[in-house]
Amino acid sequence: MSTLYERLGGEAAVNAAVDVFYRHVLSDDRINYWFEDVDMERQAAKQKAFMTMAFGGPHNYTGDDMRNGHKHLVEKGLNDSHFDAVAENLAKALAELNVPQAEIDEVLALVGTTRNDVLGR
Amino acid sequence: MPSSCRSGVCQSCLMRAREGTPPAAAQSGIKDTLRAQGYFLSCRCVPEGDLSVALPEDGAGRFASTITGIRQLSDTVMELRLARPEGFEYRAGQFATLINGQEVARSYSVASVPELDADLEFQIALVPGGAMSGWLANEAAAGTALHVQGPNGHCFYACADREQPLLLAGTGTGLAPLYGIARDALRQGHTGPIHLFHGALREPGLYLHEPLRALASEWEHFHYHACVLNGPAADEVHVGPLDAWLLETLGTLKGFRAYLCGAPEFVKLMQRKVFLAGVSLQEVFVDSFLPAKAP
Ligand SMILES: Cc1cc2nc3c(=O)[nH]c(=O)nc-3n(C[C@H](O)[C@H](O)[C@H](O)COP(=O)(O)OP(=O)(O)OC[C@H]3O[C@@H](n4cnc5c(N)ncnc54)[C@H](O)[C@@H]3O)c2cc1C
Ligand code: HEM
Ligand code: FES
Numbered sequence: 001m002s003t004l005y006e007r008l009g010g011e012a013a014v015n016a017a018v019d020v021f022y023r024h025v026l027s028d029d030r031i032n033y034w035f036e037d038v039d040m041e042r043q044a045a046k047q048k049a050f051m052t053m054a055f056g057g058p059h060n061y062t063g064d065d066m067r068n069g070h071k072h073l074v075e076k077g078l079n080d081s082h083f084d085a086v087a088e089n090l091a092k093a094l095a096e097l098n099v100p101q102a103e104i105d106e107v108l109a110l111v112g113t114t115r116n117d118v119l120g121r
Numbered sequence: 122m123p124s125s126c127r128s129g130v131c132q133s134c135l136m137r138a139r140e141g142t143p144p145a146a147a148q149s150g151i152k153d154t155l156r157a158q159g160y161f162l163s164c165r166c167v168p169e170g171d172l173s174v175a176l177p178e179d180g181a182g183r184f185a186s187t188i189t190g191i192r193q194l195s196d197t198v199m200e201l202r203l204a205r206p207e208g209f210e211y212r213a214g215q216f217a218t219l220i221n222g223q224e225v226a227r228s229y230s231v232a233s234v235p236e237l238d239a240d241l242e243f244q245i246a247l248v249p250g251g252a253m254s255g256w257l258a259n260e261a262a263a264g265t266a267l268h269v270q271g272p273n274g275h276c277f278y279a280c281a282d283r284e285q286p287l288l289l290a291g292t293g294t295g296l297a298p299l300y301g302i303a304r305d306a307l308r309q310g311h312t313g314p315i316h317l318f319h320g321a322l323r324e325p326g327l328y329l330h331e332p333l334r335a336l337a338s339e340w341e342h343f344h345y346h347a348c349v350l351n352g353p354a355a356d357e358v359h360v361g362p363l364d365a366w367l368l369e370t371l372g373t374l375k376g377f378r379a380y381l382c383g384a385p386e387f388v389k390l391m392q393r394k395v396f397l398a399g400v401s402l403q404e405v406f407v408d409s410f411l412p413a414k415a416p
Contacts, residue, residue, distance in 0.1 A: 019401045026397060040392040044402035 004106050005057035008099065014055060018047045021093035030085045034073060054090060054111050066117040074120040083119060087111055123226035125218060127164045127414040133218040133226035133270055134163040135182060141172040155182055183220075184209050188265045189240050191257060195328035197247045198294060201229075201257060202240040206269060211235060213301030214278065214380070216408065217271035219243075219253065221261070227253040227413055230298035230382065231272065234305045241269070244297035244328070252413075276380060276408040278305045284313040288379040288400070290367060290391060292320040295383020296329060298408050302380055307340055316371060318346045320363035320387075324354045346370060363387075364394055375399035382408040 009016075022043065026032050038046075052059050061069075070078060087108055094104045124134040129150055143161035151160055160177065177183050184206035194200050211217070213234040220226045233242035248254045261267075276298055280287070287306060289299040296319050303317055321327050326349065333345040334357075346367070352360040359366050371377075379400045381391045388409040396402060 015403075019396075022402065023397055026393065040389070040396065040402075040405065041407060047402065 003056060004103065004110070005052075005055045008055050008103060008107075010057070011052075013097075014048060014051045014057065017055075017093055017097060018044070018051050020096055021051065021090055022047050024089040024093055025086065028085060028089055031082050031089075034078070034082065053114070054107050056106075056110055063114070063117040066114050067120055070118045071120060078119060080115075080119065083115055123220050123224040124164055125226040125228060125413040126411060128411075129162050129165045130273070130411070131218045131226065131228040131270075132162060132182065132273055133220060133228075135160055135177045135270065136163045136166075137161075137175045137177055139173045139175050141168075141170055143172065144169050152182065183268055183270045186241070186267060186269045188261055188263055188267065190263050191261065194244060195325050197326070198328045199245050199247065199254075199258060200232075201243040201245055203243075203267070203269065205235075205239065205241045209241070209269065209272070211241075211272035212277035212279075213305040214276045214298040214408070215272040215274040216276075216298070217241070217269050217273070220268040220270060221253065221256055222267070223252075223256070225252045225256065226270070228271075228273075230274075230276075230294075230301070230408055232297040232301045234301055234308060236308060237304060244294045244300075246294045274408060276302070276382065276406045278302045278309065278311070280306070280311060280378065282313075283309075283311050286313045286377045287311070287315045288318070288367075288371065288374060288377045288395065289316065289382075290318040290320075290363065290379070290395075291382040292363065292387045293326065293383050295381075295387070295408070295410065298382045299380060300329060300333075303336070303343065307336075307343060312342065314342050314344065315340075316344045316346065318348060318363055318367050320348045320350070322350050324349050324352075324358060327358065364391060368394065368398055371398075373399045378404045378406070380406045380408075383410055385409045385411055 026035060049059060053061060091104055091108060125131045138159035138161060143166060147161040147166035148156045186203045186206050189204050190202040192200050211231055216228050216230045218226050218228045229243045229245060231241055232244050233240060245254055245257060247258050289303055291299045299317055303315055306315055319327060327347050330347060337343050337345040348359045348363045348366055354360050374395055377400050379395045381388050388407050392405055392407060395405060
């Protein structure tokens with residue numbers, strides 16, 4: 001049985017999804033202000049890290065990393081509604097890339113497991 | 122010790138550890154060969170233990186050179202030419218840090234192409250009260266000695282796909298690296314369309330207008346788009362904000378590689394706009410002219 005990451009198409013699929021997803025995020029007024037000041041140059045790598053995690057691929061982030069990485073955002077009010085909006089944009093991007101609904105559901109379930117860490121709970 | 126950016130970019134504060142190991146953070150971004158010799162950036166260095174240090178040796182990323190010429194390209198932009206030191210290997214569009222006799226260090230993009238031009242050429246805007254640009258304008262002349270540190274930066278032509286459309290956009294002297302990149306791409310036989318947008322406040326700021334028009338008539342696939350914020354201007358020059366006009370002219374930017382150079386605010390704005398217009402995150406290359414910070 002191949003992993004979710006393999007079924008989705010591995011690194012090539014991650015690369016394809018990153019652009020589509022991040023364009024949706026930057027166009028979504030519910031959340032794009034969180035990304036106002038981030039350095040676009042480093043975003044390619046960071047978004048790739050995000051997508052690799054979401055796809056269940058190999059990465060080195062721990063729950064604590066997610067906690068620390070979003071701590072400054074939680075202090076400024078990052079909450080469930082923002083998390084839901086990110087997940088929604090992710091689902092939208094994957095649907096556009098013709099990922100089957102069953103895999104999209106798996107991705108969303110995986111991303112859901114990071115919720116408490118990202119939101120510092 | 123000269124320093125300029127104070128943030129690990131310009132490498133003008135390079136030093137060498139004679140004994141002891143510099144912290145990893147102070148060695149990030151420098152060439153492997155220099156790292157192996159104990160070189161590090163002093164602006165990034167909070168020593169973790171005893172460190173005995175020395176100034177870099179000539180040739181270790183820092184080269185002695187002399188000015189071969191300075192001329193005005195416009196009222197406020199000068200072209201600086203330097204003898205290219207032996208061993209200074211660069212790609213058009215990278216930048217070098219110039220260090221003068223008063224230990225002022227500032228980074229400038231190289232506008233020349235190593236395969237086409239004997240000298241290193243720079244296009245430098247005169248900044249009121251500017252330590253380096255003022256010195257170049259008022260005190261330096263052909264024959265003046267200075268040091269060149271570098272080259273650094275990833276903003277240069279390296280397209281695996283010669284047919285890929287290229288967007289080169291810059292304001293002010295942001296044109297310097299783009300001019301080098303465009304000529305390098307043409308020299309290497311790039312066949313895809315190359316769109317160069319140059320923005321200035323007013324028409325005299327279009328300091329390479331004639332050479333770029335000549336380049337555009339020489340190469341069918343090279344397109345030069347001149348743009349000023351405030352008119353009046355010649356018929357072929359667009360009057361209005363560069364970003365809006367660029368997107369209107371090209372429509373979707375899907376498949377493009379983009380090079381964005383010049384004022385940090387411009388670069389930041391354009392990075393976002395070209396990405397939203399279809400350029401992939403990995404296809405955006407920038408050279409942001411961050412001003413020097415006081416030490
Ligand atoms: C990677 C990189 C590449 C660069 N390439 C080029 C290049 O090709 N051509 C070029 O002209 N410059 C380029 N720059 C900018 C250059 O390094 C200097 O910052 C600039 O020339 C000003 O230096 P100065 O010593 O003359 O002025 P400074 O002594 O540093 O500044 C004098 C005063 O003017 C202010 N000031 C600085 N810059 C500006 C500005 N642009 N407009 C208004 N006020 C300003 C300063 O805050 C200060 O108060 C580049 C910068 C970087 C980081
Ligand atoms: C859905 C689950 C999420 C995951 C798995 C995730 C993952 C990541 C990762 C891997 C990084 C990079 C950390 C680094 O290497 O520096 C990061 C950074 C970041 N994330 Fe998230 N994230 C999630 C949710 C969110 C949400 C909901 C927001 C805000 C709406 C958000 C905003 C940011 C910002 C602003 C950064 C910092 C970028 C920077 O400073 O350059 N994230 N995230
Ligand atoms: S790298 Fe240290 S001052 Fe620029």
